């Protein structure tokens with residue numbers, strides 16, 4: 384059983400192919416980062432145009448990579464949300480065209496749960512309940528996959544996503560785009576305790592996070608130093624800023640795991656590639672006796688294989704979509720798409 | 724020959740299946756921003772009504788605009804992926820040409836004017852010829868005052884068609900032009916299919932990836948940070 388997955392929710396045109404729910408057959412990603420770099424962030428109209436230009440070649444690339452033809456594909460899965468409406472619509476329309484052409488099922492997938500389910504391609508069948516932190520430029524969400532396979536959101540950022548904060552600070556201090564890897568690299572030469580940047584909402588009872596105050600604090604500190612004629616050590620700034628972000632993610636996630644009594648933690652999303660975040664989670668989970676599940680980077684960043692995996696799970700549970708499937712930029716982790 | 728035609732460049736979406744001398748099936752929807760939900764089920768409906776499976780199609784035609792970007796991309800993405808999946812030839816045509824063809828029996832100059840939103844319009848001028856129409860100008864994007872200036876400078880009677888003639892009725896009535904009504908306000912997939920058939924016969928076709936919208940407008944450089952949903956916000960990793 385082969386499922387082809389299409390992901391166009393933001394700035395990666397991605398197509399993956401998964402066999403029998405767990406075997407990765409292809410995972411092709413056409414990144415648009417270069418197109419958005421001059422703007423320091425994702426431009427929705429630029430993204431939608433690039434998806435349309437890239438999608439068919441990326442599908443072809445994935446089929447060649449898997450050594451199969453489209454007529455061998457048993458179902459088409461596609462991200463229906465959350466994401467940028469115009470970008471999502473390109474992937475969903477193309478997916479419908481393929482489903483129509485070969486009369487195979489169409490499966491609309493939630494991007495956030497697909498990030499979590501990507502782990503099954505490397506770890507095998509997930510054994511919920513588990514907690515997941517999905518952290519990227521578009522989302523910072525703490526979600527639970529319950530024992531029955533249903534997903535629910537416990538909390539998330541109320542303003543900037545973590546990757547977005549990385550992009551904005553990287554841009555401010557003159558680093559390249561995307562900002563996450565640049566800050567990560569620079570931070571390795573810096574002192575994470577050099578600046579005491581705020582950790583907003585760290586001690587409140589919710590599982591929500593706020594990162595825009597941190598971003599503002601970093602910018603204010605840099606402006607203050609500049610006004611005082613002092614040259615800040617940018618590596619120290621990067622390390623301290625990164626530490627503040629990581630602290631909040633780790634603290635909120637672990638507190639949620641404790642409160643829900645969960646001893647498995649999945650880390651997913653592009654920011655899960657951050658070396659400091661990975662190291663801190665590894666150390667904390669080890670100390671607490673929790674199992675840490677972190678897919679490798681090509682399955683952490685936005686990709687089509689995660690969509691195919693999620694679609695394969697839905698298909699196995701008998702859940703498919705009709706051809707009228709609508710995109711939803713704010714698609715919630717609804718119980719409707721539970722697999723169990 | 725069975726040609727599937729898809730036209731989604733305006734607020735109206737339409738699909739049709741045509742052969743050399745008839746429209747086998749067609750469907751359209753005049754509700755804006757519903758292209759994404761409408762097009763694929765409508766194709767399914769037309770295939771069913773025409774008693775065809777998708778494998779029996781011989782070509783895919785699609786309107787390339789200029790028009791509303793989001794709708795255009797729905798039609799073009801669907802056309803691209805169907806053509807690629809079925810290994811079919813494709814024909815992309817300007818949606819203004821399709822609309823002009825709908826007024827091919829009108830003598831004299833015809834201005835096809837499509838609402839581009841944000842205070843702008845897409846337009847082009849056409850003249851009928853035996854068997855069709857010929858474009859007399861480039862495809863333009865501009866404001867209503869630029870359009871009326873161009874119409875006035877023609878020095879002859881002009882019929883204005885397209886949804887722009889409905890949206891900008893008051894401004895256009897100031898100049899001496901005739902305005903068409905809603906019957907020829909939107910490009911129709913059945914007409915697109917009819918126009919495309921000779922191209923498939925002459926094998927003047929394109930590969931699926933060649934099908935790209937005629938944008939005429941640079942993308943807005945507004946970042947997506949604000950557009951994304953907050954708590955559940957989508958996308959980039």
Ligand SMILES: [Zn+2]
Nearest residue numbers: 519685958960
């Ligand atoms: Zn993502």
